[in-house]
Amino acid sequence: MSKRRAVVGVMGAGEAATAEGLALAEELGECISSRGWVLLTGGRPAGVMAAASRGAARVEGHLVVGVLPDEGNGEERQSTAVLDLAVFTGMGKARNVINVLSADVVVICGGGGPGTASEAAHAINAGRPLILLAVPPVWRDFFCSLGKGVESASDVEECCRLIEARLRRV
Known part of the structure; x- marks a missing residue:
């Protein structure tokens, strides 16, 4: 029986993402997949x-999972084309909890809204390792002050x- 692959959740801004945040996210996605x-x-x-x-998706053998807020019916069915698995929750923003609880490690990339x-707060509440990648200083200071496990x-x-390093401890 093979060992389960680690799941890394990457969260951040949607439509309001900055060019820097998008570039970091793309590089991060590739780095995650290249490590299996x-x-x-x-x-x-x-x-x-x-x-x-x-x-x-640029890495052979990648697995990309998307946890979506809608039910996946008709015109609501909006997912990234490169998903290997789309999970339609019908839960709106409540799906943020599923994102966090399904990840072994959560990364906030570039900040967001x-x-x-809420995903960062859920990670702290659930005891999930949380890594803040190039977030605004106010985010870093606030979330680091809330609990252990935030880097x-x-x-x-x-x-x-x-x-x-966090996956070795999980």
Whole structure:
């Protein structure tokens, strides 16, 4: 029986993502896949979710999972084209809890809005390792003050080293 692949959740801004955040997310997705980890995102075709998925899809043997807020019916069915598995929850923003609880490690990439902040808070509440990649200083200071298990990285290589170290402890 083979060992389960580690799942790394990447969360961040959707439509409001910055060019820097998108570039980091794409590089991070590729780094995650190249290490054989599963990438989990919010699955929508926007922002950090789509960029990380694109990066992961460049690696042979990748597995990209998207946990989506809608039911996947008709015109609501909006997912990133490169998903290998789309999980349609019909739960709206409540799906953020599923994103966090399904990940072995959660990475917030470049900051974001209230949804991203809720995912960071859920990770802390659930005791999931949380890595903040190139987030605004106010985010870093706030989330690091809330609990143990929160680390900060300034670039993708440092982030992947932190993920690897956290996965060894899980």
